Amino acid sequence: MPGDAHAIEIKGLNKWYGDYQALKDIDLTVDHGERVVVCGPSGSGKSTLIRCVNSLEAKDSGLISVDGIEMVDSQSIDAIRSEVGMVFQQFNLFPHLTILQNLTLGPMKARGLSKADAEARAMQYLERVRIPDQAHKKPSELSGGQQQRVAIARSLCMEPKIMLFDEPTSALDPEMISEVLDVIVDLAEEGMTMIVVTHEMGFARKAADRMIFMDHGAIVETGTPEQFFEAPKSERCKQFLSQILQH
Amino acid sequence: MTFRTALLLGSLFVLAGCSSSGNWGWYVIDPTTKNGASNIRFLLNGFGATILLSVIAAFMSMAIGMMVALPGMSSNRWIRLPSRIYIEFVRAIPLLPMLFWVFYGLPVVLKSIGINVSIDAFWGAIITLAISDSAFTAEIYRSGIQSINKGQTEAAKTVGLTYGQTMRYVILPQAIRRILPPLANQFIYIVKMSAFASVIGMQELTRRANELVVTEYRPLEIYTLLILEYLVLVLIISFFVRWLERKMGSDESK
Numbered sequence: 237m238p239g240d241a242h243a244i245e246i247k248g249l250n251k252w253y254g255d256y257q258a259l260k261d262i263d264l265t266v267d268h269g270e271r272v273v274v275c276g277p278s279g280s281g282k283s284t285l286i287r288c289v290n291s292l293e294a295k296d297s298g299l300i301s302v303d304g305i306e307m308v309d310s311q312s313i314d315a316i317r318s319e320v321g322m323v324f325q326q327f328n329l330f331p332h333l334t335i336l337q338n339l340t341l342g343p344m345k346a347r348g349l350s351k352a353d354a355e356a357r358a359m360q361y362l363e364r365v366r367i368p369d370q371a372h373k374k375p376s377e378l379s380g381g382q383q384q385r386v387a388i389a390r391s392l393c394m395e396p397k398i399m400l401f402d403e404p405t406s407a408l409d410p411e412m413i414s415e416v417l418d419v420i421v422d423l424a425e426e427g428m429t430m431i432v433v434t435h436e437m438g439f440a441r442k443a444a445d446r447m448i449f450m451d452h453g454a455i456v457e458t459g460t461p462e463q464f465f466e467a468p469k470s471e472r473c474k475q476f477l478s479q480i481l482q483h
Numbered sequence: 484m485t486f487r488t489a490l491l492l493g494s495l496f497v498l499a500g501c502s503s504s505g506n507w508g509w510y511v512i513d514p515t516t517k518n519g520a521s522n523i524r525f526l527l528n529g530f531g532a533t534i535l536l537s538v539i540a541a542f543m544s545m546a547i548g549m550m551v552a553l554p555g556m557s558s559n560r561w562i563r564l565p566s567r568i569y570i571e572f573v574r575a576i577p578l579l580p581m582l583f584w585v586f587y588g589l590p591v592v593l594k595s596i597g598i599n600v601s602i603d604a605f606w607g608a609i610i611t612l613a614i615s616d617s618a619f620t621a622e623i624y625r626s627g628i629q630s631i632n633k634g635q636t637e638a639a640k641t642v643g644l645t646y647g648q649t650m651r652y653v654i655l656p657q658a659i660r661r662i663l664p665p666l667a668n669q670f671i672y673i674v675k676m677s678a679f680a681s682v683i684g685m686q687e688l689t690r691r692a693n694e695l696v697v698t699e700y701r702p703l704e705i706y707t708l709l710i711l712e713y714l715v716l717v718l719i720i721s722f723f724v725r726w727l728e729r730k731m732g733s734d735e736s737k
């Protein structure tokens with residue numbers, strides 16, 4: 237039963253790249269409306285973990301179910317993807333399409349919305365990310381921060397129940413980071429379930445219900461932001477926090 | 484090197500000898516005489532067949548190439564394998580033997596499985612050209628499509644597009660500018676190779692030249708004109724390719 241199930245349930249997830257094990261026996265449950273922030277050193281498997289949730293990376297073993305849909309075959313993967321939005325570090329907007337077309341492509345082709353309905357929805361979400369006036373430009377004419385907000389709006393146009401963010405601000409100039417984070421905080425406050433991979437600890441304190449620290453493909457530590465920042469348990473986590481909080 | 488110099492000198496002597504002793508026979512294609520004019524018309528009439536042959540073969544090659552290229556990029560090696568085999572196999576076969584096989588052999592094969600069709604010179608040539616070119620077309624598609632960032636496919640998946648929709652609306656519109664110029668270039672190859680159709684009796688440029696040589700005994704003049712015919716055709720296509728490359732290139736920087 238979807239309504240009763242957890243938003244995301246992962247059990248014993250393993251992922252290998254050749255003979256390198258990128259994820260080791262991951263267990264993770266995310267409830268509806270929960271905001272989870274994942275951090276950890278480079279190469280620790282953060283991206284791999286969230287990309288397994290919508291099967292951009294195929295799992296090697298373990299169970300993944302999203303909103304009660306267990307990932308077993310390509311049909312269930314399609315069903316899961318229709319509930320999960322994703323925002324990438326590199327935006328990945330479609331450069332040959334206008335902003336509006338970027339937003340309407342999925343709703344029209346995958347959901348069968350009429351052009352008028354799709355455009356109305358697109359404009360509504362462009363308002364939400366505060367750039368309705370850019371609708372007819374191409375992505376390359378926008379700043380990085382604007383492009384990332386378009387990418388968020390593009391995901392929202394599919395009306396997902398869960399949003400995944402993979403370092404959404406890492407490719408941005410410092411002055412554009414907050415405009416993107418503000419949009420994500422808004423979403424969080426509206427109750428969107430989300431997993432955010434980020435090293436923006438200010439954002440984590442403000443928006444996260446739970447922190448997850450990963451290292452070498454495993455979840456090393458998890459807790460509320462207070463516990464996590466004030467009293468990290470593992471040595472590795474303390475070290476990591478002291479490194480990134482210095483900057 | 485010396486061999487080439489000798490050849491060059493030799494041919495110069497021949498040409499000079501011809502002209503001084505009045506042995507040139509340009510009258511065979513002298514448009515001011517009745518016979519010459521009708522010979523020229525006979526030769527130029529081959530353009531239609533050469534062009535039609537090449538254009539149809541090119542379009543078929545584009546279609547086959549796509550059907551070969553798409554499975555060739557699958558992450559599943561068993562889906563990839565047939566496409567790899569096709570490309571290696573087809574690339575290895577010289578055009579002329581393949582032409583003979585298609586023209587004389589294929590109808591027999593088809594008949595043995597109950598399909599009774601005769602393949603005339605026109606379609607025999609087209610099928611051969613299309614198949615032989617499709618291996619190259621497939622590789623052009625593959626490199627064009629693979630040059631598009633993987634993030635595009637991933638973003639398309641996350642907004643629910645199917646594989647076909649992703650290709651059609653996201654990947655191909657971006658890859659086309661990397662694909663079109665080499666594809667157009669490949670058309671030059673087809674035009675030149677279409678000359679082989681003459682050996683199975685297709686009345687295109689080369690066949691007509693050969694037939695005229697047999698009746699007029701003027702190979703130098705007639706084959707010179709034949710080469711000029713191809714030259715004009717190919718130069719026009721090259722010009723178009725150059726234009727296309729410029730246009731696509733400048734689009735890319737936008």
Ligand SMILES: Nc1ncnc2c1ncn2[C@@H]1O[C@H](COP(=O)(O)OP(=O)(O)OP(=O)(O)O)[C@@H](O)[C@H]1O
Pocket residue numbers: 253256258276277278279280281282283284285
């Ligand atoms: N496609 C791939 N092929 C082989 N190895 C990969 C692939 N993708 C990731 N890896 C490896 O898996 C490990 C985990 O990668 P992942 O991208 O999940 O790390 P990350 O925590 O997101 O790091 P970063 O902070 O640098 O983004 C790394 O060691 C990486 O080299």
Ligand SMILES: [Mg+2]
Pocket residue numbers: 282283284402403
């Ligand atoms: Mg990463």
